[in-house]
Amino acid sequence: MRGRVVQRRVPASPWRDLLTLTLLPVPLLAAAVTASFHAGGTRRWFGGRSESQRAEAQAAKDAAAAAFYELDTAQRDLRISIETITAVDDSPAARRAVTDFQQFGARIDEASGRYITAVDAHDLDRDDLEASVAARARGELARAKDDLVRVKQDLDRFAQGLGPLLGKAETQLARLAPAVERARQALLAATNALDAVRQAGLKADDLAARLAALGPELTRLNQGAGQHGVPETLERAERVARDAEAVRAEAQRLPEKAAEIDRRLVSLRTRAQALTTRAGQVEPVLSELRRRFAAACWQDLQRVPELAAENVKQAETKLAEARTARDEQRWPDATSRLSTVRALLNTTDESVSAASDRLRRLNAVAKDPQQEIDRTRFAIRDAQRLAMAGRATPDPRHARPLDDSVGRLDRAVAGLEGRHPDYWHFLTETEAVRQTVARVVAQIREDRGGAA
Known part of the structure; x- marks a missing residue:
């Protein structure tokens, strides 16, 4: 059958x-x-329901595995971000981010542990898998997946909050390599400039010492940020580059500085010689002042010849010291001595010129004092017109000093009467009156400008 x-x-x-x-x-x-x-008769007799539960459980297992992989990937990526931040930033916010990430690690371990337990607890490939067992496996795997997804969502939000810290850290890390390279190039340029200066016969010992002091800093830069930290390495690189650049610039200017010192030595020596000649001409000027004018007009000039001679002598001594410093290539000392010489010669020049200028002005006012009087009265009247512009009465702050200036000028003019007038007093008084008037005019304009 x-x-x-x-x-x-x-x-x-x-x-x-x-x-x-x-x-x-x-x-x-x-x-x-x-x-x-x-031989698997259950799967043939009840295959529909059992296989459906097995398929649903397998789908839940696959979904949980995907969630586990995504969470693990996110954790790995975030760990790199945290390490980037901690390598650069030691602020309270950065330390708090590390603590929060460690707490997330505990949550991730718990969720991952539940997932692994659920996977190990059920063999979905068994031929005799019962429908109830498959359903229970599906539920446990679905719950494990939900836990993994929730932790992943929280981790993503935490990662988004790290944006400012991470951006700052990445910016500093991006600056690190170029900064270190700039420092190395600056040191190389300084070394080359110093070598060129030495080949030109200039010692530049102070620059060589400054460059040698940067050697240990270069060693620390070569050791890297891993040993010394990113912020410290960045700061060191910038400092080394700045100091090396200063050495390079000074080395390149050194030949020009030497030539400038040589020029100043010649120029100041020539000027000292000329002042010696001019100082010898002061005595005849003083003799004429004594002969023609009252004592008050020339007493303050009595020691000009003596002081001029002393200053010129001292300037010549400093010039000799500057020459010695130049020959020994002590550039700061040479520059300092030359500055002293210049100041001495300026003072001498002013005092010698003062005698000749005094005689010229006294001759002019003795011949025609009216010109000085008219000049001063014009300044007063011009200021008075400005003070009254747009006003019925002047401001007392302006009127009082102008009125005082009128009286002061009248007294100075009256002082010219007599047999031996003090023309120098007259000249200093009229000059003082014009200065007072100029201050009043400036105050009026400032007040009106502020009001506008």
Whole structure:
């Protein structure tokens, strides 16, 4: 019977299986039923529901695995960000970010542990997997996935909050390599400039010492930020570059500085010689002042020849010291001595010129004092007109000093009467009056400018 069924190629169906079993002898039927259970008969009899639960559990397992992978990737990426921040920033905000990340690590370990436990607890590939077991596995895996997703979402929000800290850290790290390279190039340029100066016959020992002091700093730069920290390395690189650049610039200017010192030595020596000649001409000027004018007009000039001679002598001594410093290439000392010489010669020049200028002015006012009087009265009247412009009465702050200036000028003019007038007093008084008037005019304009 069974052979005939196979020969007639009856289509496979449950009814066909039932018919075949019915036609078998009873012992064989029992053996077949037993074999069907042991050989996966459950999956054939109840395959629809069991396989559906198995598929749903497998889908939950795959979803949980994807969530686990995404969380692990996010944690790895965030760990790199935290390490970037801590390498650069030691602020309270950075330290707080490290603590928060460590706390996230504990949550991630807990969620990952639940996921791994759920996966290990259920073998979804077993042939005899029951539907209830598959359903329970699906539930546990779904809960594990939800935990992983929630932690991932919180981790993403935390990562977004690190944006400012991470941006600052990445900016500093981006600056690190170029800053170190600039420092190295600056040191190389300074070394080359110093070598060129030495080849020109200039020692530049002070510059060489400053450059040598940067050697240990270069060693620390070469050791890297891993040993000394990013902020410290950045600061060191910028400082080395700045100091090396200063050495390079000074080295390049050194030949010009030497030439300038040489020029100043020649120029100041020539000027000292000329002042020696001019100082010898002061005595005849003083003699004429004494002969023609009252003592008050020239007494303060009595020691000009003596002081001029002393200053010129001292200037010549300093010039000799500057020349020695130049020959020994002590540039700061040479510059300092030359500055002293210049100050001495300026003082001498002013005092020698004062005698000649005094005689010229006294001659002019003695010949025609009216010109000085008119000049001063014009300044007073001009200021008075300005004070009254747009006003019925002048401001007392302006009127009082102008009125005092009128009286002061009148007294100075009256002082010219007599046999030996003090023309120098007259000249100093008129000059003082004009200065007072100029201050009043400036005050008026400032007040009106402020009001406008």
